[in-house]
Amino acid sequence: MDVIKAKRSSLVEQIALQIEALIESKTWPVGTRIPPEMELMEQFGVSRNTLREAIRAHVYAGLLQTKQGSGTYVRAKTVLGVSFQKRLETSTLLETLEVRHAIEREAAWLAAERHTEDEAAHIQICLKACKEASDLYSFAEADIALHHAIIAASHNGILIDLYTSLAESLRASVHDLTGMNLHTEADPGAHEALVQAIMERQPAKAAAIVSQDIDCLKKMANSEENR
Amino acid sequence: MDVIKAKRSSLVEQIALQIEALIESKTWPVGTRIPPEMELMEQFGVSRNTLREAIRAHVYAGLLQTKQGSGTYVRAKTVLGVSFQKRLETSTLLETLEVRHAIEREAAWLAAERHTEDEAAHIQICLKACKEASDLYSFAEADIALHHAIIAASHNGILIDLYTSLAESLRASVHDLTGMNLHTEADPGAHEALVQAIMERQPAKAAAIVSQDIDCLKKMANSEENR
DNA sequence: TGGTATTTGTCCGTATGTATG
DNA sequence: TCATACATACGGACAAATACC
Numbered sequence: 448m449d450v451i452k453a454k455r456s457s458l459v460e461q462i463a464l465q466i467e468a469l470i471e472s473k474t475w476p477v478g479t480r481i482p483p484e485m486e487l488m489e490q491f492g493v494s495r496n497t498l499r500e501a502i503r504a505h506v507y508a509g510l511l512q513t514k515q516g517s518g519t520y521v522r523a524k525t526v527l528g529v530s531f532q533k534r535l536e537t538s539t540l541l542e543t544l545e546v547r548h549a550i551e552r553e554a555a556w557l558a559a560e561r562h563t564e565d566e567a568a569h570i571q572i573c574l575k576a577c578k579e580a581s582d583l584y585s586f587a588e589a590d591i592a593l594h595h596a597i598i599a600a601s602h603n604g605i606l607i608d609l610y611t612s613l614a615e616s617l618r619a620s621v622h623d624l625t626g627m628n629l630h631t632e633a634d635p636g637a638h639e640a641l642v643q644a645i646m647e648r649q650p651a652k653a654a655a656i657v658s659q660d661i662d663c664l665k666k667m668a669n670s671e672e673n674r
Numbered sequence: 675m676d677v678i679k680a681k682r683s684s685l686v687e688q689i690a691l692q693i694e695a696l697i698e699s700k701t702w703p704v705g706t707r708i709p710p711e712m713e714l715m716e717q718f719g720v721s722r723n724t725l726r727e728a729i730r731a732h733v734y735a736g737l738l739q740t741k742q743g744s745g746t747y748v749r750a751k752t753v754l755g756v757s758f759q760k761r762l763e764t765s766t767l768l769e770t771l772e773v774r775h776a777i778e779r780e781a782a783w784l785a786a787e788r789h790t791e792d793e794a795a796h797i798q799i800c801l802k803a804c805k806e807a808s809d810l811y812s813f814a815e816a817d818i819a820l821h822h823a824i825i826a827a828s829h830n831g832i833l834i835d836l837y838t839s840l841a842e843s844l845r846a847s848v849h850d851l852t853g854m855n856l857h858t859e860a861d862p863g864a865h866e867a868l869v870q871a872i873m874e875r876q877p878a879k880a881a882a883i884v885s886q887d888i889d890c891l892k893k894m895a896n897s898e899e900n901r
Numbered sequence: 902t903g904g905t906a907t908t909t910g911t912c913c914g915t916a917t918g919t920a921t922g
Numbered sequence: 923t924c925a926t927a928c929a930t931a932c933g934g935a936c937a938a939a940t941a942c943c
Contacts, residue, residue: 457930457931459930459931493932494932494933496930496933497931514940516939516940516941517940517941
């Protein structure tokens with residue numbers, strides 16, 4: 448039978464968890480340099496090796512990045528985000544699009560049901576920015592912002608986390624021609640229709656628009672591949 | 675300008691990647707005890723400290739588990755799985771159900787489009803086992819197996835990985851009453867209808883059944899909460 | 902351009918507690 | 923109970939890379 452071991456969590460693990468909490472709570476936002484080892488040693492009350500091992504664990508996980516002579520920097524907010532992105536890297540464009548569809552459709556549905564007035568206003572602003580975008584690059588940025596605003600209105604933290612990682616992956620490959628084409632949009636009117644459906648609180652309609660839109664992207668990706 | 679970054683990735687990282695590959699390739703399946711340190715030292719040609727650090731990194735990530743005096747065991751197959759499960763633990767049941775819906779609906783759609791004959795046969799076997807299950811526990815097992823067979827037929831590796839983690843989380847909480855109720859199924863006929871839709875290659879129908887089924891679960895979870 | 906301070910990387914040894922046989 | 927091996931934590935010393943004046 449299973450015995451429950453009253454395992455005393457190791458010091459390293461405790462420190463590692465504290466660091467993780469500091470990152471996730473945005474006390475140390477992504478991109479910032481965390482305090483030097485000497486300082487953290489005093490703050491946590493542990494020796495250098497113990498602290499270093501905790502940091503090392505996060506470096507391997509992808510949350511932190513150390514630069515000799517410079518410092519240690521926050522690279523990502525969650526482990527899930529990093530591992531999800533790594534997984535996406537080893538996948539085909541078609542697979543990624545299908546996952547994007549799954550997440551985005553569900554989120555659009557929920558957003559239509561749950562969005563608050565503030566979120567609705569934010570979505571409208573993003574839509575406007577999208578329409579007024581002059582060049583392809585700024586359009587891609589505005590496009591991602593709009594989609595993100597919609598996902599956020601779903602009030603589902605997991606979907607938000609997954610989509611954020613996915614969007615970052617797409618953004619990273621935005622310089623690629625394929626990525627560009629995929630964002631210059633299947634149907635320019637889809638955005639407006641989607642937002643309208645959400646505003647009218649019609650989940651089924653919103654979901655259908657997302658499906659149609661991404662289905663179009665899938666076809667484009669397909670023809671791109673066979674070219 | 676960029677200086678040539680020679681691939682002088684640290685020795686630890688190289689070993690860690692090799693170990694990860696061995697786990698993901700199922701050379702070391704989940705649950706097995708990996709060879710003792712001395713053996714691995716020779717196999718990889720590195721010092722003990724280097725090897726130990728690589729192992730520690732994976733222990734922290736959740737891929738491995740060390741037991742003093744016993745050995746090191748494989749705990750999970752992918753980092754994505756572990757981090758996804760951790761994320762699910764800190765979420766509400768409703769959120770989890772919504773993510774499950776997103777994944778399962780997409781997978782059911784794709785499975786209806788893409789399933790091979792072998793996969794169809796396997797799904798049928800799982801369905802039969804589901805119907806013949808005597809007690810609640812064996813039904814839950816067969817249920818998960820059936821769903822997994824369907825997801826596998828989607829031919830989308832990411833969806834498969836995500837759902838596998840999700841299913842494990844549900845399975846872990848199967849002893850919980852809530853978890854039990856959620857698996858005793860909303861509608862006993864839903865399984866047959868879903869499989870039939872997939873066999874007939876009707877993606878829209880399959881997706882609709884999944885949606886209806888999980889919608890029912892959401893209502894049950896809701897009433898359970900307000901009790 | 903160069904020298905100095907800062908910061909992380911690596912190695913060493915030691916002490917203490919714990920699991921195993 | 924004792925002996926051995928291992929895990930853990932600490933402290934120090936020096937090297938290497940970077941930042942700053």
